[in-house]
Amino acid sequence: MAVFLTGESKVLVQGMTGAEGMRHTRRMLAAGTRVVGGVNPRKAGLDVEFDVAGPGGRGSAPRTVPVFGSVREGIEATGADVSVVFVPPAFTRAAVQEAADAGIALAVVITEGVPVHDSVAFCAHAAARGTRVVGPNCPGVISPGRSNAGIVPADITGPGPIGLVSKSGTLTYQLMHELRDVGFSTCVGIGGDPVVGTSHIDCLAAFEEDPGTELIVLVGEIGGDAEERAAAYVRDHVTKPVVGYIAGFTAPEGRTMGHAGAIVSGSSGTARAKKEALEAAGVRVGETPTETARLVLARLAERAVPSDVTHG
């Protein structure tokens, strides 16, 4: 099983005909994603052909994806329930609001550099219409072996019992790589901006409910208090084991570290405070990605032992 995105998900790509959209649509198709259409009002009616590599990169086969004039037309024609958004920052707000108005269930916003006032507006707009937004400025959602909505490389690892939520793309890849022998139910890159549509807590709640997820990896970084809130949520609501990792212990105060949201302001938002909050909630926190992976393996091994033996 998986959260947010399954093998059944039908995916539209807003901005498919742009350079990034083309490149990642090809990759999504190669990963087995059911990409059912692109959206571009100026190219409606066009069929775009993709050369999609076969399994293991062997051979290739052409795949044709139709372009629709609007998200609504795309949904009506295909029954799409997911949209991946690659449009430039100036147009992202309109694109997400269009997808929400058309009734899409999940909008995955990859675009980096979206003005925060726009994110505030489209997240509120989408929430009022029951649309889940992941991102902006995120690598997307991947349920390995089932579907891939975004830019996460699909060949790092396969399906397995770990659910992962992270603000960071490359840290997600790093941890998928470290735990490639175990595999993942779903990895959700929620994005590094100050305002994002889906929080750590939303993902914890989904993984807790998902029968296919046995253990949750929570990756955080400096800035804000999302990790502290997630820690409180774990303490009160999560029964599955959670392993944490926080990046940015060496980040200086008042400097933005790449992600717009990654900034320590005064004494708030530090990695130390986040680690302590998670540990106080019973979450084991790794100091490095490699140590985090070791903690995950140890925790999974414990689970494999019947509880009457561990506690006997």
Added chain:
Amino acid sequence: MDLYEHQARQLFEEHGISVPRAEVTDSPGRAAGIARGLGGRVVVKAQVKTGGRGKAGGVRLAEDPAAAERTAREILAMNIKGHPVRTVMLAQPIDIESEFYVSYVLDRAAGRFLAIASAEGGTEIEEVAASRPEAVTRVPVDPAEGVTPEKAAEIVRAAGLPPRTAGVLVRLWQVLTREDALLVEVNPLVRTAQGQLVALDGKVTLDDNARFRQARRSGQETSNDDPLEAAAAAKGLNYVKLDGEVGVVGNGAGLVMSTLDVVAGSGARPANFLDIGGGASARIMSDGLSVVLSDPGVKSVLVNVFGGITACDAVADGIVAALDAVRPTKPIVVRLDGNNAARGRAVLGERAHPLVHQAATMDDAARLAARLAHIS
């Protein structure tokens, strides 16, 4: 980007919020003339982007133009919490009857802005909130509606501010939305003895992501204090100078932050943060490595790339290009994984540069870079 007080003051004024008459200068000689123009008696205020300037002696009253010149000279020689004072603002003193606090801040968890108001202005709002939480009012603002006169009246009532401050709150919301700000704060908002409402001091943080639609922002850009940061910014690189000996280059903000931590855990200090971003080209890698190698504090460099979109062979090509262009004298440890990693490793293997070392994992790479930094 945080603005200086005088820049915030100017935005307030443009949006119809009363501010004291004031002028900015970097020259003590000009301070006397400015003071004369403002009526002789002025407040001289250090322009630095940090709190606590009053306590540090960066805000002083000068009784006459000669005193203004003297005071400006002293304050311009100051360094407040690591921020050298480059300019001072001279402002007409205001006859304060009462002081309030108003701001709009981003509530990241709720994904909306929050109005914060208090009838106890003048001190740090965090201190008021800590000692008397009931004296600080927080009202969430619906992004679809914004701060209407009705909403402003609601905030003002809840905080126990004079009814007329509602007008200031509406204008301050215009500053926030029209300027694409992430924070606007007026502290204190004062009522003068004549009953006028004046924004005496303020903070504004602008959203860097909105630069593309805020054309006049260029005038507010501040020069980079650090020459390496200026060089990196000129090449469009995401670089933050730190105080260590292991230069760090990586892809993705999270992985680079993590790399800094792993370097610190290996017993060395990271010299910088440098994120070459997703899908980086050989040129970006080469530019990045050149900037890091030009830092005299750097004793070794760690390149840590997990190729997602980024192709590791392009990264390796960039490293080779930098080797030829910069002719480094410091060891470079490279860890490549992910997209095209085998090809990337082969490119570096063929080049066989004596200063380039490859490592299999991120932890191994950090340990080696730390050891090499201590040897050289």
